[in-house]
Amino acid sequence: MKTIFEKSVPGRRAVWFEPAREAAPADAVPEGRRRRTPPRLPELAEVDILRHYVAMSQRNYSIASGPYPLGSCTMKYNPVVNEAVAALPGFASLHPRQPAATVQGALRLMVELEAALCEITGMDAFTLQPAAGAQGELTGMLIVRAYHRARGEGGQRTQVLVPDSAHGTNPATAAMAGFEVVAVPSDRRGNVDVAALRARASERTAGLMLTNPNTLGVFDDGIEEIAAIVHEAGGLVYYDGANLNPILGVARPGDMGFDLVHLNLHKTFSTPHGGGGPGAGPVGVKDFLRPYLPGPRPVRLAAREGQEEYGLEPPSESSIGRVRSFYGNFLVLVRAYAYILAQGGEGLRRVAEDAVLAANYLAHELGPDYPLAYDRRPMHEFVVSTAALKRETGVRALDLAKGMCDEGVHPPTVYFPLTVEEAMMVEPTETEAVENLDRLAAAFRRVAEIARTDPERLRTAPHRTPAARLDEARATRHPDLRYRPGLSLPERDPQAAPAGAAAPPA
Amino acid sequence: MSYLAHTADDRRRMLERLDVADVSDLFADVPESVRLGRPLRLPPGLSEAALVRRMASLAEANRGTDRLVCFLGGGATDRFIPALVREVVGRAEFLTAYTPYQAEISQGTLQAIWEFQSMMAELTGMDVAQASMYDGASAVAEAALLAASATGRSRVVALRSVDPQSRAVLRTYAAGRGLEVVEVGDRGDGRADLDALAAAVDDATCAVIVADPNFFGVIEAAPEVAEVAHRHGALCVAQVDPVALAVLTPPGEWGADVAVGEGQPLGIPLAYGGPYLGFFAVREALVRRLPGRLAGATYDARGERGFALTFQTREQHIRRERATSNICTNQALLALAASVYLASLGPQGLREAAERSLALAHAAARRIAALPGYRLANEAPFFDEFAVRAPVPAERVQATLLRHGLLGGSDLGEDYPERRGELLFAVTEARTEEEVDRLVAALEEAGA
Numbered sequence: 001m002k003t004i005f006e007k008s009v010p011g012r013r014a015v016w017f018e019p020a021r022e023a024a025p026a027d028a029v030p031e032g033r034r035r036r037t038p039p040r041l042p043e044l045a046e047v048d049i050l051r052h053y054v055a056m057s058q059r060n061y062s063i064a065s066g067p068y069p070l071g072s073c074t075m076k077y078n079p080v081v082n083e084a085v086a087a088l089p090g091f092a093s094l095h096p097r098q099p100a101a102t103v104q105g106a107l108r109l110m111v112e113l114e115a116a117l118c119e120i121t122g123m124d125a126f127t128l129q130p131a132a133g134a135q136g137e138l139t140g141m142l143i144v145r146a147y148h149r150a151r152g153e154g155g156q157r158t159q160v161l162v163p164d165s166a167h168g169t170n171p172a173t174a175a176m177a178g179f180e181v182v183a184v185p186s187d188r189r190g191n192v193d194v195a196a197l198r199a200r201a202s203e204r205t206a207g208l209m210l211t212n213p214n215t216l217g218v219f220d221d222g223i224e225e226i227a228a229i230v231h232e233a234g235g236l237v238y239y240d241g242a243n244l245n246p247i248l249g250v251a252r253p254g255d256m257g258f259d260l261v262h263l264n265l266h267k268t269f270s271t272p273h274g275g276g277g278p279g280a281g282p283v284g285v286k287d288f289l290r291p292y293l294p295g296p297r298p299v300r301l302a303a304r305e306g307q308e309e310y311g312l313e314p315p316s317e318s319s320i321g322r323v324r325s326f327y328g329n330f331l332v333l334v335r336a337y338a339y340i341l342a343q344g345g346e347g348l349r350r351v352a353e354d355a356v357l358a359a360n361y362l363a364h365e366l367g368p369d370y371p372l373a374y375d376r377r378p379m380h381e382f383v384v385s386t387a388a389l390k391r392e393t394g395v396r397a398l399d400l401a402k403g404m405c406d407e408g409v410h411p412p413t414v415y416f417p418l419t420v421e422e423a424m425m426v427e428p429t430e431t432e433a434v435e436n437l438d439r440l441a442a443a444f445r446r447v448a449e450i451a452r453t454d455p456e457r458l459r460t461a462p463h464r465t466p467a468a469r470l471d472e473a474r475a476t477r478h479p480d481l482r483y484r485p486g487l488s489l490p491e492r493d494p495q496a497a498p499a500g501a502a503a504p505p506a
Numbered sequence: 507m508s509y510l511a512h513t514a515d516d517r518r519r520m521l522e523r524l525d526v527a528d529v530s531d532l533f534a535d536v537p538e539s540v541r542l543g544r545p546l547r548l549p550p551g552l553s554e555a556a557l558v559r560r561m562a563s564l565a566e567a568n569r570g571t572d573r574l575v576c577f578l579g580g581g582a583t584d585r586f587i588p589a590l591v592r593e594v595v596g597r598a599e600f601l602t603a604y605t606p607y608q609a610e611i612s613q614g615t616l617q618a619i620w621e622f623q624s625m626m627a628e629l630t631g632m633d634v635a636q637a638s639m640y641d642g643a644s645a646v647a648e649a650a651l652l653a654a655s656a657t658g659r660s661r662v663v664a665l666r667s668v669d670p671q672s673r674a675v676l677r678t679y680a681a682g683r684g685l686e687v688v689e690v691g692d693r694g695d696g697r698a699d700l701d702a703l704a705a706a707v708d709d710a711t712c713a714v715i716v717a718d719p720n721f722f723g724v725i726e727a728a729p730e731v732a733e734v735a736h737r738h739g740a741l742c743v744a745q746v747d748p749v750a751l752a753v754l755t756p757p758g759e760w761g762a763d764v765a766v767g768e769g770q771p772l773g774i775p776l777a778y779g780g781p782y783l784g785f786f787a788v789r790e791a792l793v794r795r796l797p798g799r800l801a802g803a804t805y806d807a808r809g810e811r812g813f814a815l816t817f818q819t820r821e822q823h824i825r826r827e828r829a830t831s832n833i834c835t836n837q838a839l840l841a842l843a844a845s846v847y848l849a850s851l852g853p854q855g856l857r858e859a860a861e862r863s864l865a866l867a868h869a870a871a872r873r874i875a876a877l878p879g880y881r882l883a884n885e886a887p888f889f890d891e892f893a894v895r896a897p898v899p900a901e902r903v904q905a906t907l908l909r910h911g912l913l914g915g916s917d918l919g920e921d922y923p924e925r926r927g928e929l930l931f932a933v934t935e936a937r938t939e940e941e942v943d944r945l946v947a948a949l950e951e952a953g954a
């Protein structure tokens with residue numbers, strides 16, 4: 001479809017403003033600093049802007065379209081009531097520099113959310129500042145660094161241990177925090193290889209970053225020993241909370257030996273992913289790490305005249321400093337808190353149970369072409385390897401995924417974790433009814449069948465989607481990263497066969 | 507309220523299919539010793555009706571800019587938001603999708619990113635913009651990291667007139683990478699002290715960071731700052747206000763190498779500080795050092811143009827510890843809001859918003875400066891924010907304003923001890939002449 005720039009007609013317009021009654025002095029903008037050429041922004045009538053974005057939205061698959069079993073992303077239903085709540089003017093219209101007396105409800109909400117997150121994770125205090133999981137990780141790693149520095153071991157503890165199955169943000173974050181990344185292999189069961197961990201833990205270890213259940217979807221039952229090894233070496237144990245969903249109300253990182261955690265409110269706590277964001281990545285710590293938290297933090301002050309009063313507490317001297325402006329992605333926090341209130345304590349535990357039940361059921365229904373990478377009971381997600389199917393048919397996990405798009409469902413995450421050949425990581429979540437799970441399973445089985453009967457169809461898939469297979473290599477070879485009149489790619493490839501002709505194989 | 511789908515019967519059937527007696531058997535790998543063994547101490551779940559009541563009561567305990575007239579600025583701006591913005595970003599097809607890794611079923615999100623990149627490149631006058639950062643502050647910090655890796659140097663020079671929160675985040679990020687951050691003050695009138703800057707920048711400097719307009723609202727000597735940076739082979743990083751760019755020469759024209767900023771003014775609610783939008787644009791030569799996602803145009807197998815994420819080898823999921831940044835989840839929905847905002851206003855509407863802000867702010871400043879005991883803190887050109895010295899302490903002014911239903915005047919002393927008592931006001935196109943009258947009258951009363 002056309003871009004909004006290609007629909008632009010000079011002179012068309014939608015929103016306008018009355019000029020001020022008194023114009024600004026002529027010299028308000030210094031000579032030489034006045035913009036001469038206006039930015040080439042699109043010019044359209046309002047109805048055509050609306051149609052443009054509606055047409056684009058129709059070219060998107062979303063949770064509102066159907067199941068979205070994207071492993072590691074916890075694509076659960078995003079309750080619509082939370083959108084209504086987040087839009088309340090009492091939240092959405094607050095300026096972050098308003099005096100505390102005018103934002104008591106907002107501060108109270110954050111204090112209550114923090115308390116709920118502490119109870120859910122077994123930690124003692126949270127910062128709500130980090131804007132996403134990765135920023136939470138950076139916050140956490142900088143806290144680890146500050147802790148060792150305060151103990152006079154900053155120069156010595158330069159290494160962070162990261163399992164080879166970890167999400168890419170873990171090693172990237174450790175490097176951003178100034179650490180050397182030391183990979184720890186997995187054992188035959190998909191757990192951290194304890195012997196290898198022991199060999200790598202030393203007086204140079206600053207910490208270990210771990211998800212549990214891990215990115216293979218299995219619960220590392222050696223967790224207490226793992227934590228003990230790192231602690232004995234003098235390091236801290238960091239919990240990547242991306243996979244908290246299946247242990248809500250069942251087990252808590254704080255009781256497993258983790259010293260600090262980040263959560264992904266946009267995963268476990270159902271806030272919508274927005275096509276890539278926003279999220280929120282609060283970081284929780286045990287008491288001994290509290291002084292390092294970023295600030296200011298919303299707190300409950302002493303009750304005054306029977307009225308609770310809330311305020312902002314400045315960071316301590318030892319704080320790692322700010323990671324984000326103001327107090328974080330507030331409206332994401334509002335949605336997450338609404339979710340927690342709606343579920344309640346018991347409801348959260350049922351979330352975990354149903355998430356694990358759904359993943360186990362789906363794994364069971366996929367059939368022999370999707371063997372688990374580790375033959376163990378998965379938790380909320382599972383990783384299969386389609387390496388055997390590839391050897392037999394030449395069809396890659398990527399092709400299977402594209403084929404699933406034609407089946408009308410979203411494919412799972414592919415090629416992650418990197419340690420599994422032809423990996424597919426499947427996370428159905430607790431909000432998919434059994435019919436939807438069956439539909440997903442049918443789509444998996446169907447593409448495996450097509451891999452045998454008509455592999456070419458998968459190699460050129462998808463065929464029934466808004467766009468056919470995109471040439472990603474071309475996007476890199478001939479970068480076209482913005483609209484340039486006369487220079488951007490035309491809507492149709494001049495070298496392609498005329499529209500309607502049989503598509504050439506990709 | 508339950509968002510779960512299964513009935514008791516569904517659960518039983520699924521367990522049967524798995525040949526498992528009880529759901530607790532699925533948790534066998536979780537050692538007894540780490541189990542919680544008690545219910546979470548959280549209140550019981552609420553019905554939707556009760557939830558809405560509870561959240562509404564929290565919301566009602568606030569008094570926001572829907573009830574108070576906002577003259578606050580300082581990193582968050584109360585601008586008019588067209589209804590179309592909310593209409594589009596509220597669409598579940600955009601709202602409930604994730605990162606467009608499967609391009610063929612994510613063309614809406616991908617094209618929206620590409621159009622956002624295009625609009626931000628146009629506004630800033632830079633060659634390429636990426637898909638979004640968390641906020642303006644982390645964009646500044648990541649710009650410094652980019653400069654360090656591009657130049658192989660480790661000294662960052664930031665003007666103190668750059669937003670204090672951005673400098674704070676910069677210091678946090680810089681500590682991780684072991685970068686030194688040096689700050690340079692102003693001449694007392696809010697404009698950069700170019701002599702002090704020239705003395706601070708050396709051949710080990712990777713970046714000079716300048717804000718235009720700066721935190722005091724002042725239009726900076728930005729081209730001169732860029733020149734100092736370039737003289738020593740450092741990159742010039744500009745933090746800019748996207749609406750001001752309708753009337754000010756953009757960083758791409760005056761020599762910035764990286765242009766970043768807070769995109770909140772582009773149709774994003776104040777929302778007590780977030781979610782906001784960081785934008786990040788660079789010169790062509792720096793494209794492969796960009797943090798975060800980037801969408802590119804390409805063709806599909808049918809020869810139709812489409813969009814896909816590109817240059818992904820920069821990113822954490824591929825490059826891991828050698829990635830240009832750890833950012834993964836970004837602020838895509840807010841970038842969509844900014845695009846719809848910019849499309850709704852177009853070049854003319856944006857210019858009108860900027861001109862109206864400029865005019866109202868100057869009228870307000872002139873009248874405030876004429877009040878007994880009041881004067882402008884800086885004798886320098888400004889856009890739509892300005893600092894005022896009052897004859898009475900800042901808290902008294904703020905309290906009087908609040909009594910009159912006005913929000914305003916954040917105390918610059920919180921971040922600049924030498925400017926204690928100076929009040930920062932913002933007057934945008936969302937304000938009216940009558941509201942400015944009320945502000946002036948309330949200030950007069952406070953100063954009496």
Ligand SMILES: Cc1ncc(COP(=O)(O)O)c(C=O)c1O
Nearest residue numbers: 072132133134167169242834835
């Ligand atoms: C296991 C894991 N860790 C960390 C992250 C990073 O979180 P975010 O994308 O919110 O930065 C993700 C998700 O993207 C993840 O799946």
